[in-house]
Amino acid sequence: MSDSQPAPARPGGGIRERLIDGLAVFLLSAIAVLTAWCGFQSSKWGGEMSIAFSEASSARVQATDAASSARDARSADTALWTQWILATSQDDAALVGYIEARFSPELAVAFEAWDAEGRTAAGPFAMAEYVPPGTERAAELNARADQRFADALENNQRGDNYSILTVLFALVLFLTAMSQREMVRWGKFTLLGLSVVAAVVGIVILATFPIRI
Known part of the structure; x- marks a missing residue:
């Protein structure tokens, strides 16, 4: 056998390459x-954020009217009451x-409570x-506005989380694609291994x- 004759392929080499290629395609x-x-979910949560902000703004306006x-x-x-005092x-x-x-x-309810306590308070307006x-309607609407605003911020963060995850998956695609280029075997294994871990x-x-949904 001359020195120029190519070395015989190692057994199982072809199978290993096909497995690597199959894993990369998968x-x-x-x-x-x-x-x-992830892009779909980011869009959905962005929509939820907009709805929550809108509802918070609407509730705040209604609370202002009630107040x-x-x-x-x-x-x-x-x-x-001023006329009553006079x-x-x-x-x-x-x-x-x-x-x-x-x-x-x-005012009548507060006046009765004030009178029943011996009129010791500053007046019926000082009574609980x-x-x-x-007043109660304004408090309820303000509480709803605060809650919807907090929901909007949370929905925004959820959308951002999905967007960040999209970047991670893009890295996986990049590493997997690079592992299919012509290079030494250990380089392919390394890139594909990193992509699997990611x-x-x-x-x-x-x-x-x-x-x-």
Whole structure:
């Protein structure tokens, strides 16, 4: 046998190469699908973020309207209360009774509580019983606005998480594609091994993410 004759192929070399190529094709296909899924989820969570921000803004506007109604009611009650004080200071019982009959339901409840406690507080407006209409509604709407705003921020973070995972899967595609180039065998093994590790890490992380359909 002359020195120029090529060395015989090692047994199993062809099978190993085909397995490597098959694994690379599988990785490219699977990761391409997962990358598209991450993009879809990022878009969905971005939509959820926009909806939550919109609902938070709407609730805030409604809360402002309700708070304005409460302020108007308090102003009207305050004006009536001022007249009651003046009538009381003048010992005009008829006028006092006339004004008391025109107290709003909220002021009347607070006035009764204030009177029952011996009128020791600064006035019925200082009583916990005085709640002008719109106060509770404004508090509920503000709480909803705060919650939806927090939801929007969380949805934004979820979308960002999927986007970051897309970058990781893109790295897997890059490493897998590079492993198919003509190079020494250990280089192919190294690149393909790194891509497998990165793919497994990405899939594990993906399994922990919430899904929006």
